[in-house]
Amino acid sequence: AQTVTQSQPEMSVQEAETVTLSCTYDTSESDYYLFWYKQPPSRQMILVIRQEAYKQQNATENRFSVNFQKAAKSFSLKISDSQLGDAAMYFCAYFRNSGYALNFGKGTSLLVTP
Amino acid sequence: KAGVTQTPRYLIKTRGQQVTLSCSPISGHRSVSWYQQTPGQGLQFLFEYFSETQRNKGNFPGRFSGRQFSNSRSEMNVSTLELGDSALYLCASSPGGAQFYEQYFGPGTRLTVT
Numbered sequence: 001a002q003t004v005t006q007s008q009p010e011m012s013v014q015e016a017e018t019v020t021l022s023c024t025y026d027t028s029e030s031d032y033y034l035f036w037y038k039q040p041p042s043r044q045m046i047l048v049i050r051q052e053a054y055k056q057q058n059a060t061e062n063r064f065s066v067n068f069q070k071a072a073k074s075f076s077l078k079i080s081d082s083q084l085g086d087a088a089m090y091f092c093a094y095f096r097n098s099g100y101a102l103n104f105g106k107g108t109s110l111l112v113t114p
Numbered sequence: 115k116a117g118v119t120q121t122p123r124y125l126i127k128t129r130g131q132q133v134t135l136s137c138s139p140i141s142g143h144r145s146v147s148w149y150q151q152t153p154g155q156g157l158q159f160l161f162e163y164f165s166e167t168q169r170n171k172g173n174f175p176g177r178f179s180g181r182q183f184s185n186s187r188s189e190m191n192v193s194t195l196e197l198g199d200s201a202l203y204l205c206a207s208s209p210g211g212a213q214f215y216e217q218y219f220g221p222g223t224r225l226t227v228t
Contacts, residue, residue, distance in 0.1 A: 033215045043202060045219035091157065095215050100170045101147060102206075102217060104157035 004094050006105035013082045014113050020067075021077045021108045023092030029053075033095040034068065035102070036077045040088040048090070051075065079110075087112040115141050118207050118220035126226045132193040135223045139186050139207030145214060146188040148180060151202040151222070160203075163188055164210055192225075200227045 003026045013019035025034070036048040051059045051068050059066050063083075067076045079086055092105040119138045127133050139146050148160040159172040163182035180190040186207075192199055202224050206217040 037219075042221070043224075044221050045204060045206075047218075050215075095217075097214075100145070100162040100164070100214065101159040101172065102149070102157075103159070104149075106156045 004092050004103050004105040006092055006108050008108045009106070010109045010111065012111040012113060013079070015082055015084060017082055018078060018080045019082055019110065021079075021090055021092075021110070023075045023077070023105055025073050025075065025092070025094050025103075027073070027094065027096065029096050031097050034066075034075045035093040035095065036064070036066070037091045037093055037104075038086075038088045039091065039107075045091075049077065082112050084112050084114070086110060118205055118218055120203075120205050120220040120223050122223060123221065124224045124226075126228060127195050128228055129195055129197060131195050132191060133195060133225060134189050134191045135203055135205075135225070137188045137190075137205030137207075137220060139188070139205075140218055142209065143207035143218075144186055144210040145208040146182055146186065147206045147208070147217065148188070148190050149204040149206065150174075151204060152198075152200070157204070160190065195227045197227050199225065201225060 005024045032053045034051045038046045038048050049061045049064050063080045065078045089107045089109050091107045093102040095102050121136045145164045147162040151157045161171045161180050166182045177193045182188045202222045204222045205220045208217050
């Protein structure tokens with residue numbers, strides 16, 4: 001079974017600063033996808049960024065970027081120029097092609113202070 | 115396009131009763147997945163349907179069941195409710211085909227069992 005581990009239950013960052021959220025996963029598959037989802041207090045799950053395992057280049061979406069280390073099975077999220085609206089629970093998730101299901105980590109609660 | 119819709123948004127039931135939750139996917143999406151979110155267990159996969167066929171099921175008791183209709187709308191049913199079934203139930207839809215990994219979440223149904 002695939003497991004996703006987020007070792008930081010809570011993180012705090014000041015506005016305009018940079019923060020990195022960590023995620024590791026365990027799998028024997030070679031073809032899979034990794035995601036970061038954001039869940040604000042409204043509880044709506046929002047996709048932040050996606051990484052295909054077969055791509056060596058790290059994904060980037062505006063202020064959000066990942067550091068994907070396939071051999072180390074590590075997938076961290078960097079948020080640059082943090083904004084108050086970034087405050088939310090962030091979930092790392094793994095998706096394998098034949099499983100049709102997302103495996104989520106326990107989440108990291110991000111607090112953004114002025 | 116309209117997003118994923120879930121009804122009802124909030125539900126209060128008594129232990130022993132049964133409940134049916136509904137999910138309408140994004141137009142054109144043929145895959146629907148269900149997830150349970152609780153503070154203790156986090157986000158857990160329930161089941162996934164594609165073209166009215168269940169393709170994968172999570173590790174939940176038989177009291178949890180689902181189905182998908184020909185218009186891709188999906189329902190999940192929980193019979194003989196237990197206090198531990200209190201959770202946020204999230205539905206996600208996916209185009210299927212080559213974009214099967216793209217999952218778009220609905221706002222969730224908050225179920226409280228008393």
